[in-house]
Amino acid sequence: MIRFGPAGIPIGTPGKAGTAEGIAYCREIGLGAMEVEFVHGVKMGEPAARAAGEVARKSDVLLSCHAPYYINCCAKEELKIAGSVRHIVATAQAAFWLGATPIVIHPGFYMGRPAVECRKMVISTFQRCLDEMARLKINGVQLGAELTGKKSAYGSLDEIIGLGEEFGLKQVVPVIDFAHYHAREGRLKTQEDYARVLEKVEKRLGSEAAHNFHCHFSGIEVIEAGEKNHLPISSLSPPFEPLAAAWVENGWSGKAICESPLIEKDALAMQAIYKKAGRN
Template sequence: MRWGPAGIPFDFKGSTAEAIGYAADEGLDAFECEFVKGVRMKHELASEARRIAEEKRVSLSAHAPYWINCAAMERMKIDAAIRNIMETARIAQVLGAGVIVFHPGFYMGRSPEETMRLVKKTLEDVVDRMKQEEIKGVWLGLETTGKKTQFGTLSENIELSASLEVTKPVVDFAHVHAREGGTLKKKADYLRIFTEIENKLGKDAVRHFHSHFSEVAWNERGERHHMILGEEYSPPFKPLAEVIVENGFDGTIISESPLLDVDALKMKRIYDEVASNKV
């Protein structure tokens, strides 16, 4: 398993490249580069970040801009979604990041089926462009979304992934929990997520999964805020660690808690404890 922060560690001042080195020195081995407000990183800095990541054996991923909507009503906004995903894919290739994560889109009053059709059409265009530009080794990561107005339930993302090349679901456990009104409590609740992925996408999908974790505050519409681990919120992390250990799943968990690296280390510690008790 790999653990890392969603962006520059809590309390750290410096460039992405320096932050990757810092996270590695703390004991982490994954890092998600955040392009949520746009891709502005120079290729030079991305190459430097890659060099440090390789030297310190940190695996990188990237988060594409928040405003991406693959099912937008206007052609202009669809083009912007494609442009933003492509910009993230290009910088991901320079970084050596294996997956770019994004929220696929919004229903905007349309049926899930109609929205699925539109998202799929947009992503087919992205996949074609990635081929034309010979971008390889970069997966499109469809993040499970936290609000009921957003396309991107676990099942929707799995279905899309099954029908599109280089596409895989990225489970944000906080979002699943918030959207379903607090369903993740015990091992069985986490296991059904992995089981659904494995049944539809095969063993590889649960042996190389990419995911986000934090506790979360939510209301009837879904996600409100990502929260610090182990305070009064949920979902609980330990049952997830147990499910991963007991079933031999493997992958990366990115901490999206307000404490980023601090909570990534906390999760790693809990996981290591669970794993060593099993032996």
């Protein structure tokens, strides 16, 4: 089974529309997941996070978080690395209070350096985060290495799978953003295109990666450098239907977060397409 949810508080959430209200609204409209967005910083304190986590448990909505955008785990300056560790650990702390996993991270930027050099740095920075999380007794929160949309960013499919291999899935999971894959690695059109991606993940990380995955989906506007803008799924760029069919065929389960501009409407549309694929 795959759960679907919006990247952030649903647009249609009535009233005060905080995180807790957004989670309750997800359940009301029939969605079983939501990503809490800390992309501009972690500003949620312990009481609010624990209260929202309680609503999620009662409503059976699975939570994940998105760490700030300005993280760079392979920055050239130690000051920036230390700042990235701080932002990741702050996100992990909030996720722990929320009962959320994974925390989705854009690993970093090559800035002209070879991928192997960046890989070493990302691994060392992730390890610093995991050590600090252990010291703070933040348990059960995985780091989610996102497949990034710009060719200048560390985070190709091979690179994020590599991070999962390095640490094991209990600590680091790859988060495939299919729109980003479409923008930077190769156009996704058919069920076979998607199945190739799924099979690569499963071959290298084992069936656990297939049975409890976390991913992002939306349409996307592509330029030479990779991604430009996220688009509604009606753009069919890439199409969602063949992915739903590949998930059913390959027996995948987990969570899919919708990052289209119509976060909850398109999450519902994706859920409907997935259910239909399961009946075929």
